[in-house]
Amino acid sequence: SKPRVLVTRYVPYIFEQLERAHVDVDVFERDDVAIPREELLRRVQACDGILCMLTDQIDHEVLASAGSKLKVVSTMSVGYNHISVDECRAKGIAIGFTPGVLDTSTAETAIALTFMAKRHAMASVNSAKNGEWGVWQPFQYCGSDVEGSTVGIVGLGRIGAKYAQIMKTAFNCRILYTGPKEKPEVAEPLRAQFCSLNELLGESDIVSVHCPLTTSTRHLFNADTFPLMKSSAVFINTSRGPVVNQDALYDALVAKQLAAAGLDVTDPEPLPVDNKLFTLPNCTIFPHIGSATIKTRQAMADIAIQNVLAGIYNKPLPHAV
Ligand code: GLV
Ligand code: GLV
Missing domain, CATH: 3.40.50.720 (NAD(P)-binding Rossmann-like Domain)
Structure with missing residues (x-):
């Protein structure tokens, strides 16, 4: 048969x-x-x-x-x-x-979230839509440029390397990376520097997560690690939701330990609409569209x-x- x-x-x-x-x-x-x-x-x-x-x-x-x-x-x-x-x-x-x-599509999703986070896009879109925007103001809705940022890649696999390559070549970013082992052949053309997670969090303006979900990466981002980020930095996750302790992310965003977050993945999926992360204007949440091109x-x-x-x-x- x-x-x-x-x-x-x-x-x-x-x-x-x-x-x-x-x-x-x-x-x-x-x-x-x-x-x-x-x-x-x-x-x-x-x-x-x-x-x-x-x-x-x-x-x-x-x-x-x-x-x-x-x-x-x-x-x-x-x-x-x-x-x-x-x-x-x-x-x-x-x-x-x-x-x-899916490396390009997922890296591009991470880049979209990066710009959303860096330019306060959620708050701006809402403000334009709901009539809160009164008149053009010199210093309203100001974020920061992506160009020249220090980018920390957590997991320099295929997708992480693609994101790093675009950030380096298009936006002249300096690349740091961390992971279980050094990857000299991937890092060399990017002039990416290997470092510990703690160092990466302390130095990066943009932290982008590209590691798989395993027992060692579950809640890798938690109440101990978010405070190590620069208060001006943004956190981007296009890997898997459980890599992040979401309560800790919420607390860190409210305490302004980091500037903004962009998440393509959450725990669970979909995130219930009454989840407190949805109340934050500096947290953009996509419905797991990393690879979503035809x-x-x-x-x-x-x-x-x-x-x-x-x-x-x-x-x-x-x-x-
Ligand atoms: C993950 O599997 C990747 O390709 O980076
Ligand atoms: C999407 O998240 C995938 O793993 O392909």
């Missing part, structure tokens, strides 16, 4: 491509909600491969529910913190992800399809974790 692939979200393109590849496709019928947990647990039992989204927790319970025929978990994302990697490895289940194709999402879908097809036929994945 044909191999069976569970697709956890209704994406016509993915469905059509898999049908064309002569696999038996079990697709969740909706594109506007994540597959309910009980549906995932039930449907996973019969499949050889899963094509999932970052909204699906592929954890012990799901892997236990899956039959022994499950060979591959292919996520349409570069992040894979929602997948129990160790358990997949132990069970010989391949994991596919989508690195490389071109990039198309490329991510293609890689996720190729990964799941390789996995169900026991071939090496083009992009394996």
Whole structure:
């Protein structure tokens, strides 16, 4: 019989491509909600491969529910913190992800947030819209220029390096970076300087987070670290929400320990509309749109399809974790 692939979200393109590849496709019928947990647990039992989204927790319970025929978990994302990697490895289940194709889109999202934060864009937009803006004033709504800033990159991976490259070449920024290890071959063309997190926080005008969510980066930004930032600095996060202790970020913004924040990711997602971060004019929150361009999402879908097809036929994945 044909191999069976569970697709956890209704994406016509993915469905059509898999049908064309002569696999038996079990697709969740909706594109506007994540597959309910009980549906995932039930449907996973019969499949050889899963094509999932970052909204699906592929954890012990799901892997236990899956039959022994499950060979591959292919996520349409570069992040894979929602997948129990160790358990997949132990069970010989391949994991596919989508690195490389979303670096530019995500770096550009971080740049958009950087300018929002540096130029008080939230407060300005609201003021223009709600009639608060009376007349042009010489020193109203003034922020600071991005050009010539010192930029601290937390995690100089593909996306962090792309952001750093744009900030350096377009805006003549000085680049600092931190992470588990020095990356001389990436750092050298950027003339990026490796330093500790504490040093980076103390020196940067812009701190931009590009690390994966792991046990060592969970709440890396907390009540001990935010106060180390310059009071004029901005904090940008396009990685994963739980890298930040949001209560600590709120307190730090209110205490003016930093000037502004731009977040593409929160914990949870969506952030409840009554969350106190929404009350702050100096905190911009995007609905996880880092990779959200047509071109990039198309490329991510293609890689996720190729990964799941390789996995169900026991071939090496083009992009394996
Ligand atoms: C988006 O957050 C991704 O991991 O691709
Ligand atoms: C993260 O996976 C990156 O590509 O930087």
